Amino acid sequence: MTTHDVTNQPPPLAPYDAAEDTALLVGVRREGAGWAEEELRRLGLRAGSTEAQEWGELANLHAPVLRSHDRYGHRIDEVEYHPSWHHLMRAAVGAGLAGAPWADDRPGAHVARTAGGLVWGHTEAGHGCPTSMTYAAVPVLRRRPDLAKLYEPGLTSREYEPGLRAPAEKRGLLAGMGMTEKQGGSDVRTNTTAATPTAESGVYTLRGHKWFTSAPMCDLFLVLAQAPGGLSCFLVPRVLPDGTRNTFRVQRLKDKLGNRSNASSEPEFDGTVAWLVGPEGQGVKTIIEMVNCTRLDCVMASATLMRKTLVEAGHHVRHRAAFGARLIDQPLMRNVLADLALESEAATTLTLRLAGAADRAVRGDAGEAVFRRIATAVGKYWVTKRGPAFTAEALECLGGNGYVEESGMPRHYREAPLLSIWEGSGNVNALDVLRALGRDPRTADALFGELALARGADARLDAAVVRLKERLGGAAESGARRLVELMALTLQASLLVRYAPAAVADAFCASRLGGDWGHSFGTLPDGVATGAVLDRALPR
Template identity: 60%
Template sequence: MDPLQRAPSNQATPLVGYNVATADNALLDGVRAFGGNHGADIVETLTPLGSLAGSAEAREHWHLANENEPVLRTADRYGNRIDEIEFHPSWHWLMTQGVGFGLTAEPWVSQSPVAHLQRAAGFFAWGQTEQGHMCPITMTYAVVPALRADDALAKQWTTGLASRTYDFGLRPPEQKAGLLAGMGMTEKQGGSDLRTNTTVAVPTETHGEYLVTGHKWFTSAPMNDVFLVLAQAPDGMTCFVVPRVRPDGTRNALSIVRLKDKLGNRSNASSELEFNDAFAVRLGDEGRGIRTIIEMVSATRMDCILGSAGIMRKALAEAAWHASHRAAFGATLADQPAMTNVLADLAVESEAATLVALRLASAVDHLNDPHEQALRRIGLALEKFWVCKRTPFMVAEALECLGGNGYVEESGMPLLFRESPLNSIWEGSGNVNALDVLRALGREPESLDAWITEVGSVRGEDARLDAVVDEVLTELADLSDVEVRARRIAGRMAVALQGTVLIKHGDPSVADAFCASRLAGDWGGTFGTLPRGLDLAGIVARATPHLEN
């Protein structure tokens, strides 16, 4: 054989041919714990999704969708304004699968008592194929609880949004087999300070209908069929339903100014929009727009946590796979003590994020339970702050486990790294969520009660967790300069909630490592500094993916 044609030795093969769902022990633990008697049914539905997500075909579409970015076509060849976006076929393949697995709004019309947990597990697993296309999937899921502020509008739109058919293209909604939704809140002069919005809505002679004029600074997925938009009505900030096609079948007055040139998430079209007397229907009361749209924001924050946890798991899987298939200095990388510590530490971070995300998602299946809803309210702000902010550090360390191989685009690790900061920024950056925790604690005392009840459910089982809970309560007893301490408080509350979920439902070795490092502080401030006495090899073995038979 020509030596130039000889297969390279000591190189890990690409991680394909594995089941993203069933090869993930933390995901299975969470589904079984929170799904109860329905856990096995959820695993059964996840199996085909996980198999496709771990296929070579899906991996190829991941790369192609990001190498061939969406293109804005503002006008046709005759100069007619069209504001259309062209996507690579890989984008459409990914969307077809994601919508087809029921990851959009189906849980809101499902009769299953665990519909939202099942969807969350699927979102977590399928999102590991490619992260950009999950944005329109998220918003389509998240819009429904906001639409329920108006029974007629909810009835008009929900069936199409809950469809399992991906039907791309600009047509009247009643002519489409499936619909997608988006959201426009922030403007160039204010960002998160929505009170400074200048977009104006003028009532027409038809009750509930308005004409909207203004702009939105950051609207993802402008090719979707309908948007929730904030605008200033006569009685204040109000939420509106703005379709891309007017009731008479003509194109609505939405212009796409440009697509954003982003660090990551490049397969997804994020845009600046302008409205010029765009047709809109009021959703909720005038002056109550932020309260109305916050239901959508809460649901998108849930997906930010799930998405970041999925990125963590994808990065961990790639690192553990590589390290278990490459040798150096006389031993497999995964068996080298320093690398074992790094991989175990990454696994602890990933499992904590996975379980707490599924715990919060399961609360959506219990909308009539006051404790579950109060915990969801405070938990979303806590874990949106913490999990999403931990993700870039975690992915950077996982990339380093591949050495130079991880720094090249073919590995996929640079794609993950560029994606990793996104969820911490969108739907409220770190400070917004940390301050939201304080607002919830001040305005909704039931939120703190729910957190205390939840972490108190394992009181006495681990002294390290008990100490952190006591620390938080001491911090909250003194409200002077509390905003300066907002991040500290949110972070400690978040890790206490993660520790609770791990102690109750996680692997004992992982829970022990988490409590020793994240709670007790026996940790060097970077990954790979777990203390002695832990089952590091067992944690790594549990986290390493295996191929399907």
């Protein structure tokens, strides 16, 4: 093959250090989890290893398969996964990315977990679903101390033990959730799954069908169903305490755009045993804590995808030449990469700020709890909305090479839209922000109190905060997206002004708030210090 010389192609990226991210490491220390940095760096080397990157590829190439019956015709409702999925899960749970922070009394434990997700997520995104739901289930389950006593040790364990067995026999457990139904989606109050009380107090049987229940191999699920007193929250274990199988018929697995390593299913309940969690009629209020946790993980996963694809794009342009010069040295490409770097750092910094608020709220800080309530919804709306455009631009930096499946970029691109849909689409989150503002006047105070910490540091930010206050006074439902977008940009800008180098903060404020920015990435205004931005953002 004398015509097939390979030149001007970048070498493989792996192995690399997924934790080599200045904004991430500085943010971890700032939010109280500096003690976790050594473990985070070890995790970064493992995430960027050739082996772990291959696990991510194989887990998506070999999608899970539903086995509804065994060879004899017995109903088993089990899902088979490629071994690479189990390798990823074992590493994630072992690194404390599931429920472990709830058993860790150290300040910053929840920040450390989020930072671990930002790093380990460089492998692939699908297995982050069961770890996220397991993490989020613990605070809800604590509303029933008897159930928490039984299940929490397994949920907070760092042991991954797949397979359906009696919970008491397992060293580690995973949790999922079953909220949406085909007729309602996010409008869970229209759920028709019925919960019938039994003679035993707090125990019900369920009958109905769920439309989108991910990770059906989990050991237990938090489910919404209609009890006599209204929509209520229930715990549904796959295997009952006595070792018998609960009725959890997996009708089919979804054929999804992305997130293909992770099984998403339609389970049917018919005489399914369930335990009431929280009062009857308060299902949404009970499960909302789980939703708050998983929404933070949506922000985290989007920020991770941004960072991963930025690293891929930066690696490519450093080694690829065109028109007589390396791509990284060409002014327009530097503008594109710097623009992406700004977006990535803003997303990572906001993610860690939200994790810090969550950690301090868990420890009794009422002010941080109020801030967390609105800022998480704002971050969920904006960061996940930016993800698809970001990954598309990063893919384009690789040109045709990025459009080829082997590059991995198409997988990242398919993954990005999920995060703006999961746990409420854009409209749901924008309206949730309005709802929070209307219900509790402390919510706006918490947001503007955070923004005030950067007052006077940048005139463009100060002017944007004034505009935000003006819009807040006449906020209408039809304009909710514009309002939340401005909230997100001012919040990100305030964090960068306070914590990032001047070149980064100035470029972000000039483009996002100063009115001198185009409609796509790569339209930063003249005068931006792209070199300083890229030197900070790209790994060595």
